[in-house]
Amino acid sequence: MDRSLGDGRLTGDTASVDGADDLVSRSRELEGVSFSAILDGSAESRVQWATPGGLELVGRGVAARFTAAGPDRFDRVRTQASRAFDGLVHDGPEAARPRAFGGVSFHDGHEPAPPWTGFDAASFVVPQVLVARTDDGTWLTAVGNRSDNVDDRLERWHERLTALPAMRPSGSTPGVAATRRTTSPATWTSQVEAVLERIADGRLTKAVLAQALSVTLEGPVDVPATLERLRRRYPNCYRFLVSHDIGGTFFGAPPERLVSKRGQRVETEALAGSVPRGETPAEDEEYVDRMRADEKFQHEHGLVVDAIRKQLAPLARDLTVSDQTIRRLATIQHLQTPIEATLSGDRHVLEIVEALHPTPAVGGVPPDVAWETIRDTETFERGWYASPVGWFDADGDGEFAVAIRSGIAADGTVTLFAGNGIVGDSDPDEEWDEVQLKYRPILDELQ
Protein backbone atom coordinates (compact mmCIF):
# COMPACT_ATOMS: atom_id res chain seq x y z
CA MET A 1 0.00 0.00 0.00
CA ASP A 2 1.69 3.17 -1.10
CA ARG A 3 -0.97 5.46 0.08
CA SER A 4 1.10 7.12 2.70
CA LEU A 5 0.19 10.00 4.91
CA GLY A 6 -2.28 9.56 7.73
CA ASP A 7 -4.33 12.52 6.55
CA GLY A 8 -5.36 10.66 3.41
CA ARG A 9 -2.82 12.38 1.17
CA LEU A 10 -2.22 10.31 -1.92
CA THR A 11 1.39 9.95 -2.88
CA GLY A 12 1.39 11.71 -6.21
CA ASP A 13 1.32 9.54 -9.30
CA THR A 14 2.30 6.37 -7.51
CA ALA A 15 -0.86 6.46 -5.41
CA SER A 16 -2.98 3.40 -5.43
CA VAL A 17 -5.95 2.39 -3.39
CA ASP A 18 -6.23 -1.30 -2.67
CA GLY A 19 -9.37 -3.04 -1.48
CA ALA A 20 -8.82 -2.28 2.19
CA ASP A 21 -8.32 1.38 1.39
CA ASP A 22 -11.32 1.99 -0.83
CA LEU A 23 -13.27 5.09 0.11
CA VAL A 24 -16.53 4.60 1.93
CA SER A 25 -19.07 7.24 2.80
CA ARG A 26 -22.25 7.39 4.84
CA SER A 27 -24.84 10.14 5.10
CA ARG A 28 -27.65 11.09 7.39
CA GLU A 29 -30.15 13.89 7.21
CA LEU A 30 -29.80 17.04 9.30
CA GLU A 31 -32.38 19.56 10.36
CA GLY A 32 -31.37 23.14 9.42
CA VAL A 33 -27.95 23.43 11.03
CA SER A 34 -25.32 26.08 10.81
CA PHE A 35 -22.47 25.47 8.42
CA SER A 36 -20.17 27.39 10.68
CA ALA A 37 -18.97 24.51 12.84
CA ILE A 38 -17.66 22.78 9.74
CA LEU A 39 -15.74 25.84 8.66
CA ASP A 40 -14.64 27.28 11.99
CA GLY A 41 -11.36 26.96 13.76
CA SER A 42 -8.46 24.64 13.21
CA ALA A 43 -5.80 24.39 10.56
CA GLU A 44 -7.55 21.48 8.84
CA SER A 45 -8.41 21.67 5.17
CA ARG A 46 -11.74 23.46 4.64
CA VAL A 47 -13.88 24.04 1.55
CA GLN A 48 -17.12 25.81 0.75
CA TRP A 49 -19.05 25.92 -2.50
CA ALA A 50 -22.40 27.54 -3.22
CA THR A 51 -24.22 28.11 -6.49
CA PRO A 52 -26.72 30.80 -7.48
CA GLY A 53 -29.23 27.90 -7.82
CA GLY A 54 -29.08 27.20 -4.08
CA LEU A 55 -26.76 24.18 -3.71
CA GLU A 56 -24.45 24.72 -0.72
CA LEU A 57 -21.61 22.41 0.24
CA VAL A 58 -19.11 22.75 3.04
CA GLY A 59 -16.42 20.29 3.96
CA ARG A 60 -13.44 19.79 6.20
CA GLY A 61 -10.60 17.32 6.64
CA VAL A 62 -8.98 15.18 3.98
CA ALA A 63 -10.22 11.70 3.04
CA ALA A 64 -8.19 11.89 -0.20
CA ARG A 65 -6.09 14.54 -1.84
CA PHE A 66 -5.04 14.90 -5.48
CA THR A 67 -2.31 17.33 -6.46
CA ALA A 68 -0.27 17.86 -9.61
CA ALA A 69 1.81 20.47 -11.42
CA GLY A 70 2.91 21.00 -15.00
CA PRO A 71 1.20 20.82 -18.37
CA ASP A 72 -0.47 17.44 -17.69
CA ARG A 73 -1.84 18.49 -14.30
CA PHE A 74 -5.49 17.84 -15.26
CA ASP A 75 -4.75 14.31 -16.47
CA ARG A 76 -2.74 13.53 -13.39
CA VAL A 77 -5.48 14.71 -11.05
CA ARG A 78 -7.97 12.65 -13.02
CA THR A 79 -5.81 9.53 -12.74
CA GLN A 80 -5.38 9.96 -9.00
CA ALA A 81 -9.09 10.63 -8.57
CA SER A 82 -10.23 7.65 -10.56
CA ARG A 83 -8.03 5.38 -8.43
CA ALA A 84 -9.48 6.83 -5.23
CA PHE A 85 -13.09 6.91 -6.43
CA ASP A 86 -12.97 3.53 -8.15
CA GLY A 87 -14.00 1.41 -5.22
CA LEU A 88 -16.10 4.10 -3.52
CA VAL A 89 -19.16 2.80 -1.72
CA HIS A 90 -21.58 5.59 -0.82
CA ASP A 91 -24.43 4.84 1.57
CA GLY A 92 -26.66 7.89 1.23
CA PRO A 93 -28.56 9.99 -1.29
CA GLU A 94 -26.91 11.18 -4.49
CA ALA A 95 -27.18 14.79 -3.31
CA ALA A 96 -24.85 13.99 -0.41
CA ARG A 97 -22.27 12.00 -2.40
CA PRO A 98 -18.56 12.63 -1.81
CA ARG A 99 -16.91 15.09 -4.15
CA ALA A 100 -13.41 16.39 -4.74
CA PHE A 101 -13.20 20.15 -4.21
CA GLY A 102 -10.43 22.44 -5.32
CA GLY A 103 -8.98 24.13 -8.33
CA VAL A 104 -5.91 24.96 -10.32
CA SER A 105 -3.62 27.93 -10.75
CA PHE A 106 -4.10 30.24 -13.72
CA HIS A 107 -0.96 28.91 -15.38
CA ASP A 108 0.49 25.40 -15.14
CA GLY A 109 3.96 26.80 -14.36
CA HIS A 110 2.73 28.19 -11.02
CA GLU A 111 4.98 27.69 -7.96
CA PRO A 112 3.35 28.29 -4.58
CA ALA A 113 4.84 31.37 -2.86
CA PRO A 114 3.23 33.95 -0.51
CA PRO A 115 0.35 34.76 -0.56
CA TRP A 116 -0.21 31.46 -2.42
CA THR A 117 1.62 29.18 0.05
CA GLY A 118 -0.15 25.80 0.06
CA PHE A 119 -1.87 26.36 -3.30
CA ASP A 120 -0.41 23.93 -5.83
CA ALA A 121 -0.80 24.17 -9.60
CA ALA A 122 -3.69 21.70 -9.21
CA SER A 123 -5.11 20.58 -5.91
CA PHE A 124 -8.31 18.86 -4.86
CA VAL A 125 -9.51 17.28 -1.63
CA VAL A 126 -12.30 14.86 -0.83
CA PRO A 127 -13.36 16.13 2.61
CA GLN A 128 -13.82 13.72 5.51
CA VAL A 129 -16.93 15.58 6.62
CA LEU A 130 -19.34 17.19 4.18
CA VAL A 131 -22.61 19.06 4.68
CA ALA A 132 -24.76 19.47 1.59
CA ARG A 133 -27.77 21.76 1.55
CA THR A 134 -29.79 20.71 -1.51
CA ASP A 135 -33.35 20.61 -2.84
CA ASP A 136 -33.51 17.15 -1.24
CA GLY A 137 -32.77 18.44 2.26
CA THR A 138 -29.61 18.95 4.27
CA TRP A 139 -27.27 16.02 4.59
CA LEU A 140 -24.21 15.21 6.62
CA THR A 141 -21.74 12.82 5.00
CA ALA A 142 -18.66 11.22 6.54
CA VAL A 143 -16.00 9.88 4.19
CA GLY A 144 -12.94 7.74 4.90
CA ASN A 145 -11.04 4.61 4.07
CA ARG A 146 -12.49 1.23 4.92
CA SER A 147 -10.10 1.11 7.86
CA ASP A 148 -11.43 4.42 9.27
CA ASN A 149 -14.43 4.43 11.53
CA VAL A 150 -16.74 6.38 9.25
CA ASP A 151 -19.88 5.60 11.29
CA ASP A 152 -18.24 7.01 14.34
CA ARG A 153 -17.20 10.15 12.48
CA LEU A 154 -20.75 10.58 11.21
CA GLU A 155 -22.25 10.27 14.69
CA ARG A 156 -19.69 12.61 16.29
CA TRP A 157 -20.32 15.33 13.73
CA HIS A 158 -24.06 14.82 13.85
CA GLU A 159 -24.02 15.43 17.59
CA ARG A 160 -21.71 18.37 17.25
CA LEU A 161 -23.76 20.09 14.54
CA THR A 162 -27.20 19.49 15.98
CA ALA A 163 -26.11 20.93 19.34
CA LEU A 164 -25.41 24.31 17.69
CA PRO A 165 -27.78 27.15 16.81
CA ALA A 166 -29.07 26.93 13.23
CA MET A 167 -28.22 30.45 12.15
CA ARG A 168 -24.72 31.52 11.26
CA PRO A 169 -24.09 35.05 12.52
CA SER A 170 -22.90 37.20 9.64
CA GLY A 171 -20.58 39.01 12.07
CA SER A 172 -18.93 42.40 11.93
CA THR A 173 -16.46 43.49 9.28
CA PRO A 174 -12.75 43.40 10.14
CA GLY A 175 -12.08 47.04 9.13
CA VAL A 176 -9.41 48.24 6.75
CA ALA A 177 -6.21 49.74 8.20
CA ALA A 178 -4.44 50.37 4.88
CA THR A 179 -4.50 49.41 1.20
CA ARG A 180 -1.61 49.01 -1.19
CA ARG A 181 -1.88 48.64 -4.97
CA THR A 182 0.42 46.49 -7.07
CA THR A 183 -0.21 48.86 -9.93
CA SER A 184 -0.43 52.67 -9.81
CA PRO A 185 -2.68 54.50 -12.30
CA ALA A 186 0.45 55.62 -14.21
CA THR A 187 1.83 52.07 -14.37
CA TRP A 188 -1.58 50.81 -15.45
CA THR A 189 -1.67 53.32 -18.32
CA SER A 190 1.73 52.18 -19.54
CA GLN A 191 0.74 48.52 -19.16
CA VAL A 192 -2.41 49.05 -21.21
CA GLU A 193 -0.36 50.96 -23.81
CA ALA A 194 2.11 48.06 -24.01
CA VAL A 195 -0.81 45.71 -24.69
CA LEU A 196 -2.26 48.10 -27.28
CA GLU A 197 1.12 48.13 -29.07
CA ARG A 198 1.10 44.34 -29.37
CA ILE A 199 -2.47 44.54 -30.67
CA ALA A 200 -1.45 47.21 -33.21
CA ASP A 201 1.44 44.95 -34.33
CA GLY A 202 -1.12 42.29 -35.17
CA ARG A 203 0.38 39.76 -32.73
CA LEU A 204 -2.47 39.97 -30.26
CA THR A 205 -6.22 40.57 -30.45
CA LYS A 206 -7.19 40.71 -26.76
CA ALA A 207 -5.50 40.32 -23.38
CA VAL A 208 -7.06 40.58 -19.94
CA LEU A 209 -4.85 42.68 -17.67
CA ALA A 210 -5.27 42.41 -13.94
CA GLN A 211 -3.97 44.04 -10.77
CA ALA A 212 -3.97 43.26 -7.07
CA LEU A 213 -4.92 45.29 -4.03
CA SER A 214 -3.40 44.29 -0.74
CA VAL A 215 -5.72 45.19 2.13
CA THR A 216 -4.27 45.29 5.65
CA LEU A 217 -7.05 44.55 8.13
CA GLU A 218 -7.72 46.15 11.50
CA GLY A 219 -9.02 42.92 13.00
CA PRO A 220 -9.31 39.24 12.08
CA VAL A 221 -11.47 38.39 9.09
CA ASP A 222 -14.14 35.69 9.41
CA VAL A 223 -14.20 34.44 5.82
CA PRO A 224 -17.36 32.28 6.10
CA ALA A 225 -19.19 35.27 7.66
CA THR A 226 -17.89 37.48 4.85
CA LEU A 227 -19.23 34.98 2.32
CA GLU A 228 -22.57 34.97 4.12
CA ARG A 229 -22.78 38.76 3.73
CA LEU A 230 -21.77 38.41 0.07
CA ARG A 231 -24.64 35.95 -0.40
CA ARG A 232 -27.11 38.61 0.65
CA ARG A 233 -25.66 41.30 -1.63
CA TYR A 234 -24.77 39.03 -4.60
CA PRO A 235 -27.41 36.27 -4.47
CA ASN A 236 -26.91 35.38 -8.14
CA CYS A 237 -23.17 34.69 -7.77
CA TYR A 238 -21.22 31.60 -6.79
CA ARG A 239 -19.42 31.59 -3.45
CA PHE A 240 -16.33 29.57 -2.67
CA LEU A 241 -13.68 29.11 -0.02
CA VAL A 242 -10.59 26.91 -0.22
CA SER A 243 -8.17 26.61 2.65
CA HIS A 244 -5.46 23.97 2.98
CA ASP A 245 -3.74 22.89 6.16
CA ILE A 246 -1.03 25.45 5.44
CA GLY A 247 -1.29 28.93 3.95
CA GLY A 248 -4.18 31.32 3.48
CA THR A 249 -7.86 31.12 2.62
CA PHE A 250 -8.83 31.78 -0.99
CA PHE A 251 -12.42 32.93 -1.36
CA GLY A 252 -14.74 34.89 -3.59
CA ALA A 253 -18.15 35.55 -5.07
CA PRO A 254 -17.68 35.05 -8.82
CA PRO A 255 -20.55 35.72 -11.23
CA GLU A 256 -18.96 33.56 -13.94
CA ARG A 257 -19.59 29.85 -14.53
CA LEU A 258 -16.79 28.09 -16.33
CA VAL A 259 -18.71 24.86 -16.72
CA SER A 260 -21.31 22.65 -15.17
CA LYS A 261 -21.52 19.06 -16.41
CA ARG A 262 -24.04 16.36 -15.68
CA GLY A 263 -23.83 13.27 -17.85
CA GLN A 264 -23.33 14.53 -21.36
CA ARG A 265 -24.96 17.94 -20.78
CA VAL A 266 -22.64 20.89 -20.38
CA GLU A 267 -23.48 24.50 -19.58
CA THR A 268 -21.06 27.37 -19.84
CA GLU A 269 -21.18 31.05 -20.72
CA ALA A 270 -19.32 34.00 -22.13
CA LEU A 271 -19.19 36.83 -19.59
CA ALA A 272 -17.23 39.86 -20.76
CA GLY A 273 -17.91 43.57 -21.07
CA SER A 274 -18.49 45.60 -17.92
CA VAL A 275 -20.29 48.85 -17.06
CA PRO A 276 -21.27 50.29 -13.66
CA ARG A 277 -24.74 50.21 -12.11
CA GLY A 278 -26.66 53.47 -12.40
CA GLU A 279 -28.19 55.45 -9.55
CA THR A 280 -31.67 54.74 -10.94
CA PRO A 281 -33.24 52.00 -13.09
CA ALA A 282 -33.24 54.43 -16.03
CA GLU A 283 -29.51 55.06 -15.59
CA ASP A 284 -28.89 51.28 -15.36
CA GLU A 285 -30.58 50.93 -18.73
CA GLU A 286 -28.57 53.79 -20.24
CA TYR A 287 -25.33 52.03 -19.36
CA VAL A 288 -26.67 48.76 -20.76
CA ASP A 289 -27.87 50.37 -23.98
CA ARG A 290 -24.49 51.99 -24.46
CA MET A 291 -22.68 48.70 -23.84
CA ARG A 292 -24.96 46.79 -26.20
CA ALA A 293 -24.50 49.30 -29.01
CA ASP A 294 -20.75 49.75 -28.52
CA GLU A 295 -18.49 48.05 -31.07
CA LYS A 296 -15.59 47.68 -28.63
CA PHE A 297 -17.74 45.84 -26.07
CA GLN A 298 -19.31 43.64 -28.74
CA HIS A 299 -15.89 42.79 -30.21
CA GLU A 300 -14.47 41.99 -26.76
CA HIS A 301 -17.48 39.83 -25.89
CA GLY A 302 -17.67 38.16 -29.30
CA LEU A 303 -14.08 36.96 -28.96
CA VAL A 304 -15.07 35.03 -25.82
CA VAL A 305 -18.15 33.47 -27.46
CA ASP A 306 -16.11 32.41 -30.51
CA ALA A 307 -13.29 30.93 -28.43
CA ILE A 308 -15.66 28.91 -26.23
CA ARG A 309 -17.46 27.63 -29.30
CA LYS A 310 -14.15 26.64 -30.88
CA GLN A 311 -12.77 25.03 -27.72
CA LEU A 312 -15.94 23.06 -26.99
CA ALA A 313 -16.87 22.00 -30.54
CA PRO A 314 -14.39 19.08 -30.80
CA LEU A 315 -15.87 17.55 -27.62
CA ALA A 316 -19.53 18.15 -28.45
CA ARG A 317 -22.26 16.54 -30.51
CA ASP A 318 -24.32 19.71 -30.51
CA LEU A 319 -23.74 23.19 -29.23
CA THR A 320 -26.22 26.02 -28.70
CA VAL A 321 -25.27 29.66 -28.28
CA SER A 322 -28.23 31.55 -26.79
CA ASP A 323 -29.03 35.23 -27.23
CA GLN A 324 -26.88 37.78 -25.46
CA THR A 325 -28.30 39.00 -22.15
CA ILE A 326 -27.25 41.27 -19.29
CA ARG A 327 -25.86 40.00 -16.00
CA ARG A 328 -26.78 42.67 -13.45
CA LEU A 329 -24.97 42.52 -10.11
CA ALA A 330 -25.15 44.92 -7.14
CA THR A 331 -22.17 46.98 -8.32
CA ILE A 332 -21.58 46.13 -12.00
CA GLN A 333 -23.31 44.91 -15.18
CA HIS A 334 -21.89 42.50 -17.78
CA LEU A 335 -22.71 41.20 -21.23
CA GLN A 336 -23.50 37.50 -20.95
CA THR A 337 -24.10 34.77 -23.52
CA PRO A 338 -25.25 31.35 -22.23
CA ILE A 339 -23.78 28.37 -24.13
CA GLU A 340 -24.93 24.75 -23.86
CA ALA A 341 -23.62 21.57 -25.40
CA THR A 342 -24.17 17.84 -25.50
CA LEU A 343 -20.89 15.97 -25.32
CA SER A 344 -20.05 13.44 -28.01
CA GLY A 345 -19.06 10.77 -25.49
CA ASP A 346 -18.30 10.10 -21.86
CA ARG A 347 -15.94 12.74 -20.59
CA HIS A 348 -14.70 13.97 -17.25
CA VAL A 349 -15.59 17.54 -16.30
CA LEU A 350 -11.84 18.19 -15.90
CA GLU A 351 -11.45 17.57 -19.65
CA ILE A 352 -13.95 20.34 -20.31
CA VAL A 353 -12.27 22.59 -17.76
CA GLU A 354 -8.93 21.99 -19.45
CA ALA A 355 -10.39 22.70 -22.89
CA LEU A 356 -11.97 25.96 -21.77
CA HIS A 357 -9.43 27.47 -19.36
CA PRO A 358 -8.52 30.21 -19.79
CA THR A 359 -11.32 31.61 -21.91
CA PRO A 360 -10.57 35.06 -23.35
CA ALA A 361 -12.80 36.49 -20.57
CA VAL A 362 -9.74 36.15 -18.32
CA GLY A 363 -6.89 35.28 -20.74
CA GLY A 364 -6.96 36.54 -24.31
CA VAL A 365 -6.64 35.82 -28.03
CA PRO A 366 -4.54 34.07 -29.17
CA PRO A 367 -4.14 32.32 -25.81
CA ASP A 368 -0.37 31.78 -25.90
CA VAL A 369 0.47 35.35 -26.94
CA ALA A 370 -2.05 36.63 -24.38
CA TRP A 371 -0.38 34.63 -21.60
CA GLU A 372 3.08 35.82 -22.67
CA THR A 373 1.74 39.40 -22.59
CA ILE A 374 0.14 38.92 -19.16
CA ARG A 375 3.37 37.44 -17.78
CA ASP A 376 5.52 40.20 -19.26
CA THR A 377 3.20 42.98 -18.11
CA GLU A 378 1.52 42.20 -14.79
CA THR A 379 3.46 42.91 -11.60
CA PHE A 380 1.90 40.30 -9.32
CA GLU A 381 1.38 36.53 -9.32
CA ARG A 382 -2.10 35.47 -10.43
CA GLY A 383 -1.87 32.25 -8.42
CA TRP A 384 -5.41 30.83 -8.41
CA TYR A 385 -7.07 34.15 -9.37
CA ALA A 386 -9.25 33.86 -12.52
CA SER A 387 -8.79 30.06 -12.51
CA PRO A 388 -11.26 27.19 -12.38
CA VAL A 389 -12.49 26.49 -8.83
CA GLY A 390 -15.18 23.92 -8.08
CA TRP A 391 -15.81 20.22 -7.61
CA PHE A 392 -16.14 16.89 -9.40
CA ASP A 393 -17.57 13.54 -8.35
CA ALA A 394 -16.83 9.87 -8.93
CA ASP A 395 -18.75 9.95 -12.25
CA GLY A 396 -16.72 12.88 -13.59
CA ASP A 397 -19.64 15.29 -13.28
CA GLY A 398 -19.12 18.61 -11.56
CA GLU A 399 -19.23 22.37 -11.66
CA PHE A 400 -16.56 25.06 -11.84
CA ALA A 401 -16.69 28.83 -11.52
CA VAL A 402 -14.04 31.28 -12.72
CA ALA A 403 -12.35 32.51 -9.52
CA ILE A 404 -12.79 36.24 -10.10
CA ARG A 405 -14.15 38.78 -7.55
CA SER A 406 -11.82 36.88 -5.28
CA GLY A 407 -9.12 37.39 -2.68
CA ILE A 408 -6.73 35.46 -0.50
CA ALA A 409 -6.71 36.06 3.25
CA ALA A 410 -3.39 35.36 4.98
CA ASP A 411 -1.62 36.92 7.97
CA GLY A 412 -3.93 39.88 8.61
CA THR A 413 -4.08 40.84 4.93
CA VAL A 414 -6.54 40.13 2.14
CA THR A 415 -5.07 40.39 -1.34
CA LEU A 416 -7.82 41.17 -3.86
CA PHE A 417 -7.59 40.70 -7.62
CA ALA A 418 -9.39 42.36 -10.51
CA GLY A 419 -8.84 42.60 -14.25
CA ASN A 420 -10.39 43.76 -17.48
CA GLY A 421 -10.22 42.83 -21.14
CA ILE A 422 -8.07 45.07 -23.34
CA VAL A 423 -8.81 45.22 -27.07
CA GLY A 424 -7.67 47.53 -29.88
CA ASP A 425 -9.67 50.60 -28.92
CA SER A 426 -9.54 50.30 -25.12
CA ASP A 427 -8.95 53.46 -23.14
CA PRO A 428 -6.63 53.07 -20.09
CA ASP A 429 -8.70 55.40 -17.86
CA GLU A 430 -12.00 53.68 -18.62
CA GLU A 431 -10.38 50.28 -18.09
CA TRP A 432 -8.99 51.50 -14.74
CA ASP A 433 -12.47 52.53 -13.59
CA GLU A 434 -13.96 49.18 -14.58
CA VAL A 435 -11.24 47.29 -12.73
CA GLN A 436 -11.90 49.26 -9.52
CA LEU A 437 -15.56 48.19 -9.64
CA LYS A 438 -14.44 44.57 -9.50
CA TYR A 439 -12.68 44.98 -6.15
CA ARG A 440 -15.88 46.26 -4.61
CA PRO A 441 -17.80 43.09 -3.73
CA ILE A 442 -15.18 41.89 -1.24
CA LEU A 443 -13.67 45.28 -0.36
CA ASP A 444 -17.10 46.61 0.72
CA GLU A 445 -17.44 43.65 3.11
CA LEU A 446 -14.04 44.25 4.71
CA GLN A 447 -14.58 47.94 5.49
Ligand SMILES: C=C(O[C@@H]1C=C(C(=O)O)C=C[C@H]1O)C(=O)O
Ligand atom coordinates in the same frame (compact mmCIF):
# COMPACT_ATOMS: atom_id res chain seq x y z
C1 LIG B 1 -11.23 39.57 -15.10
C2 LIG B 1 -12.34 39.85 -14.44
O1 LIG B 1 -13.58 39.81 -15.02
C3 LIG B 1 -13.77 39.30 -16.33
C4 LIG B 1 -13.60 40.35 -17.36
C5 LIG B 1 -14.66 41.13 -17.78
C6 LIG B 1 -14.45 42.27 -18.74
O2 LIG B 1 -13.37 42.39 -19.31
O3 LIG B 1 -15.38 43.08 -18.90
C7 LIG B 1 -15.96 40.83 -17.32
C8 LIG B 1 -16.21 39.72 -16.59
C9 LIG B 1 -15.16 38.73 -16.34
O4 LIG B 1 -15.17 37.74 -17.31
C10 LIG B 1 -12.34 40.17 -12.99
O5 LIG B 1 -13.41 40.33 -12.41
O6 LIG B 1 -11.24 40.24 -12.40
